[in-house]
Amino acid sequence: MMLRIDLEILQQWIAPNSRVLDLGCGDGTLLQSLTETRGIEGYGLEIDPERITACIEKGVNVIETDINQGLSQYPDDSFDTVVMTNSLQALTRPDRTLGEMLRIGKECVVTFPNFGNIRSRTFLAVRGRMPVTKQLTYQWFDTPNIHFCTVRDFEALCHDMEIRVLHREVVTERKPDRHLKSIWPNLFGETAVYHLSK
Amino acid sequence: MPDSLPAHSVGITEPQQMQFEEPLELACGRVLPHYELTVETYGELNRTASNAVLICHALSGNHHAAGYHSPDDRKPGWWDAYIGPGKPIDTNRFFVVCPNNLGGCHGSTGPCSINPDTGQPWGRDFPPLRARDWVHSQARLAAKLGIGQWAAVIGGSLGGMNAMRWALEYPDRLRHCVVIASALKLSAQNIAFNEIARRAIKSDPDFCEGDYLARGKIPRQGLALARMIGHVTYLSDELMGTRFGRELRRGTFERGRDTPIEFQVESYLRYQGDSFSDHFDANTYLLMTKILDYFDLAREYGDDPVAAFRHALCKFLVVSFSSDWRFSPVRSEEIVNALVGANREVAYAAIDSEFGHDAFLLPNHRYESVFRAYMNKVAAEADQLARAE
Numbered sequence: 001m002m003l004r005i006d007l008e009i010l011q012q013w014i015a016p017n018s019r020v021l022d023l024g025c026g027d028g029t030l031l032q033s034l035t036e037t038r039g040i041e042g043y044g045l046e047i048d049p050e051r052i053t054a055c056i057e058k059g060v061n062v063i064e065t066d067i068n069q070g071l072s073q074y075p076d077d078s079f080d081t082v083v084m085t086n087s088l089q090a091l092t093r094p095d096r097t098l099g100e101m102l103r104i105g106k107e108c109v110v111t112f113p114n115f116g117n118i119r120s121r122t123f124l125a126v127r128g129r130m131p132v133t134k135q136l137t138y139q140w141f142d143t144p145n146i147h148f149c150t151v152r153d154f155e156a157l158c159h160d161m162e163i164r165v166l167h168r169e170v171v172t173e174r175k176p177d178r179h180l181k182s183i184w185p186n187l188f189g190e191t192a193v194y195h196l197s198k
Numbered sequence: 199m200p201d202s203l204p205a206h207s208v209g210i211t212e213p214q215q216m217q218f219e220e221p222l223e224l225a226c227g228r229v230l231p232h233y234e235l236t237v238e239t240y241g242e243l244n245r246t247a248s249n250a251v252l253i254c255h256a257l258s259g260n261h262h263a264a265g266y267h268s269p270d271d272r273k274p275g276w277w278d279a280y281i282g283p284g285k286p287i288d289t290n291r292f293f294v295v296c297p298n299n300l301g302g303c304h305g306s307t308g309p310c311s312i313n314p315d316t317g318q319p320w321g322r323d324f325p326p327l328r329a330r331d332w333v334h335s336q337a338r339l340a341a342k343l344g345i346g347q348w349a350a351v352i353g354g355s356l357g358g359m360n361a362m363r364w365a366l367e368y369p370d371r372l373r374h375c376v377v378i379a380s381a382l383k384l385s386a387q388n389i390a391f392n393e394i395a396r397r398a399i400k401s402d403p404d405f406c407e408g409d410y411l412a413r414g415k416i417p418r419q420g421l422a423l424a425r426m427i428g429h430v431t432y433l434s435d436e437l438m439g440t441r442f443g444r445e446l447r448r449g450t451f452e453r454g455r456d457t458p459i460e461f462q463v464e465s466y467l468r469y470q471g472d473s474f475s476d477h478f479d480a481n482t483y484l485l486m487t488k489i490l491d492y493f494d495l496a497r498e499y500g501d502d503p504v505a506a507f508r509h510a511l512c513k514f515l516v517v518s519f520s521s522d523w524r525f526s527p528v529r530s531e532e533i534v535n536a537l538v539g540a541n542r543e544v545a546y547a548a549i550d551s552e553f554g555h556d557a558f559l560l561p562n563h564r565y566e567s568v569f570r571a572y573m574n575k576v577a578a579e580a581d582q583l584a585r586a587e
Contacts, residue, residue, distance in 0.1 A: 041541060049547075052545075055545065056547075056572050059575055060545075063544070063546045064547050064548045073535045075539075
């Protein structure tokens with residue numbers, strides 16, 4: 001099975017047979033893959049009806065939840081890893097959810113689109129309009145992505161919240177950028193992948 | 199029944215009467231020396247008996263879950279929207295078993311049956327039951343039908359409690375448990391509504407302290423009132439607003455006229471109450487509401503639902519409905535959280551509906567797709583087990 005590149009990378013940080021909570025689990029692809037390859041016991045939280053049905057079709061444990069309403073139903077350290085891929089920017093208060101993730105999970109994995117990417121920067125600089133790219137296809141008024149950030153913004157938040165960064169990677173599907181991203185991650189990374197702990 | 203059989207109907211169904219001669223020890227300490235259950239089944243049991251599904255009915259339900267008893271029936275069974283060929287509980291794939299619960303009044307042994315010791319109807323002397331008594335009687339039913347393990351035990355409302363109790367009492371005899379619009383236990387408000395209903399029945403002079411059958415009477419008024427109270431709580435304010443609003447059935451507010459006024463909702467409720475009291479037994483209503491009130495899944499597990507669900511082995515589907523205030527989504531979420539805490543497999547869908555608690559019985563696009571997706575997995579698993587043997 002071909003996975004999105006950020007999902008491919010984060011799998012290495014998930015311990016075999018561990019307990020994983022996936023916030024915004026989508027159609028359950030990641031949890032299904034982790035169950036098959038790592039034997040994890042996983043639960044996914046999702047709010048979109050079609051995606052919830054897709055999870056049920058796959059046999060993925062999916063729980064209809066509005067993450068923005070808080071996650072107080074989950075006790076401290078009740079999961080080995082709490083994962084959130086490509087959803088941070090769509091939350092009402094990403095900082096609060098990040099705090100909750102670190103309370104519930106011993107470790108966390110977060111991936112998000114890097115708004116500091118050269119294509120977003122050029123789009124805004126040259127056209128003077130909010131970037132609409134192949135990865136981020138929405139217009140400013142209809143986007144679910146209400147809290148964009150850059151790699152540097154995220155690092156600053158981790159610093160302020162005293163979050164430990166265990167691993168970080170930025171990834172890009174574009175071939176020429178693949179070498180440049182290791183030198184200038186905030187400029188050439190399309191998606192950032194962070195492995196965090198308290 | 200409509201002029202021709204609707205597509206995706208199980209058609210004309212016939213209840214069977216099944217006798218159980220072995221005494222059944224009840225949770226209350228008393229013993230039923232023998233009992234019978236009225237049962238409907240739909241579909242075919244496969245060679246390895248891996249495709250059997252048990253349907254647990256709710257407070258006022260019975261064994262007639264799908265299809266029609268005669269071509270003259272106006273309405274099909276109570277869960278016809280979800281049971282039938284090509285429906286979520288697909289009778290082309292599953293062998294569906296739906297008994298009338300012990301204590302019921304539609305053929306199974308209950309307060310209307312004859313007490314062998316006295317030769318009179320049991321009436322108020324029928325032993326009080328708990329959900330677990332149903333589970334044990336249904337386990338014997340499974341054995342009699344040659345079913346070692348249910349593919350799924352499914353129930354809504356009180357039936358959901360019955361299904362959860364199955365998962366704890368006989369963990370290895372079911373692979374899936376579907377719990378719809380249910381709760382780990384009733385809230386005080388819920389018990390209060392049940393007590394008002396019971397008081398309504400007991401206040402009817404024809405109730406005769408529960409001995410009405412022996413005296414040739416029926417507490418029709420009390421039972422109708424109990425049903426009217428219950429019925430209001432099963433609907434939502436929003437639905438009653440859109441369906442009835444302040445529409446008048448007769449009379450007028452015009453000045454100078456004093457014709458009596460009747461709102462549509464009054465006439466509707468009266469009809470519901472009256473038709474219910476024609477086919478339901480008052481003692482059964484008292485018994486069933488008590489079972490609801492006493493049910494507390496985790497009581498014997500140190501009041502810890504997580505500890506309770508650690509005894510379960512099956513997978514769960516939990517479903518709630520947004521406008522259901524009798525068994526609200528919060529109650530379903532308590533079930534889900536306990537299952538996650540116990541590391542059990544669970545899927546949960548919170549369906550948008552304006553139909554209140556009754557939503558679990560009614561057609562709804564999203565509810566149907568969730569239910570269908572889950573039952574497809576259950577059926578595929580049952581097929582696989584049949585092939586493996």
